[in-house]
Amino acid sequence: MAQTIKADLCVIGAGSGGLSVAAGAAMLGRNVVLIEKGEMGGDCLNTGCVPSKALIAAAARAQEMREADKFGVASVEPNIDFAAVMDHVHGVIAGIAPIDSQERFEGLGVTVIREHGAFSGPREVTAGDNLIRAKHFVIATGSTPLVPPIPGLEDVPYFTNETLFDNRIAPDHLIIIGGGPIGIEMAQAHRRLGAKVTVIEGGKILGREDPELADIVRARLVKEGIDLVEGGQAERVEKTPSGVSVTVGARAIEGSHLLVAVGRKPTVEGMNLEAAGVDYDKKGLKTDSRLRTTNKRIYAAGDVAGGRQFTHVAGYHASVLVRNILFKAPSRNNEHLAPHVTYCDPELAQVGLTEKEARERHGEIKVVRWPFSENDRAQAERETEGLVKIVTDKKGYILGTGVVGRGAGDLLQPWTLALSSKLKIRAFTDMIAPYPTRSEASKRAASAWYSDTLFSDRTRFLVRLLSMFD
Ligand SMILES: Cc1cc2nc3c(=O)[nH]c(=O)nc-3n(C[C@H](O)[C@H](O)[C@H](O)COP(=O)(O)OP(=O)(O)OC[C@H]3O[C@@H](n4cnc5c(N)ncnc54)[C@H](O)[C@@H]3O)c2cc1C
């Protein structure tokens, strides 16, 4: 016999998006039901950001041991216990898990149901023995790895992000299909942890990034010994005695393990969205500028919303929904202002438009750069790869910034603020950056914007004129 639960808000999916909406609504005193069919915390905590960054951190330590001699400290080839590395990864997950746990949410007053949720009408969801009737719903069911129809793939064992972090045996040779952020982050981490790695990418690796920045990452990956096969699709996969073989054009690449990382599909299976009048396509739910679906009482948050797929974007969606649903304050989804970072080494961070996008949209633009090779801190740390690259309109309004280099994600933050606050580049020349920090490169790049006019014949003439009053 189904139990009927009445709620102000019913959230389906307890990942980055769903948890943030549920917590916000509960803390504002609303009656919230949260439905989760798998692990609390979703992809980010269990099979995405957290384990990948923990693995990258372990790999970075190994690489530092190999490269220590540049500081006069003897380099050593690290002895890597891959199972212990995975224990570290799962230890990090366990450390963060209480924040996302059922207990914590119940403590906030949320009714948590650990079942698959599906619509049974425009204003009701069924989850196990429960029928939930709510004033508003949020679909935050995330995304699932896309498995392409490559002949032979279904007949061989392969990893996706859902299984990769359960692997406790160091791959001898990891083949990765897909050179997007997952493929590249995992390629470098596994290479540094001792595996041979081949990345097969149909286009260019990190193909959505500014090519000038991606080239710097590519050079490092090649230097570290990663085999990058670009411009060739994986056409066929076969089982071999020692693992798998992937055919790309005339080449058959043999490896011990395979990771498939060719993008994501929205998680909508078995949700009976038709019963609720919620339209979707292969990118995700169809939403308006306020993240409402085609059923105005049902909203979307996170990867399933069909836009950019990042944890901080899912969290941002939640804040937009809290304003729209609870405060009745029409609030637009401005996720284009969100930065993104690929946590390879050197890191690659971007906010706003790339140079190419800015040229297409604005025509006349100005681009300025500052390399870390001219930054004293980077010199001291012997990490001089990379640069800060700023794109403005002709009046100096910032359109986008990219940073590639150590700590790029953190260095990007002031540029993210500048973009959302509609600042001009002038704000960065007025700012005083502490010496010696990598953030000085931002200020130097901003100053470069003015160097044509500052050191022009006209300005020299003016200074000469003013010297008459000395
Ligand atoms: C390997 C990897 C690394 C990543 N690294 C980063 C990073 O460094 N930084 C970053 O910003 N982003 C990163 N991402 C992306 C990030 O993980 C996602 O953007 C984020 O998790 C999306 O959150 P979400 O709430 O939309 O979905 P999810 O976290 O996927 O949560 C959705 C939840 O809904 C549940 N669910 C689905 N259907 C139903 C149903 N019918 N009923 C009940 N429950 C359901 C699922 O079980 C899941 O728990 C990474 C992703 C991957 C795969």
Ligand SMILES: NC(=O)c1ccc[n+]([C@@H]2O[C@H](COP(=O)([O-])OP(=O)(O)OC[C@H]3O[C@@H](n4cnc5c(N)ncnc54)[C@H](O)[C@@H]3O)[C@@H](O)[C@H]2O)c1
């Ligand atoms: N640091 C981060 O924030 C981070 C890290 C990992 C993932 N993510 C999120 O997860 C999403 C998914 O990542 P992803 O790397 O799986 O997807 P992606 O779509 O970003 O990249 C997939 C790549 O695979 C290539 N490809 C597709 N089919 C192929 C084939 N048959 N053979 C060879 N190459 C093929 C594509 O050209 C593309 O470059 C990202 O877009 C991002 O939103 C974020």
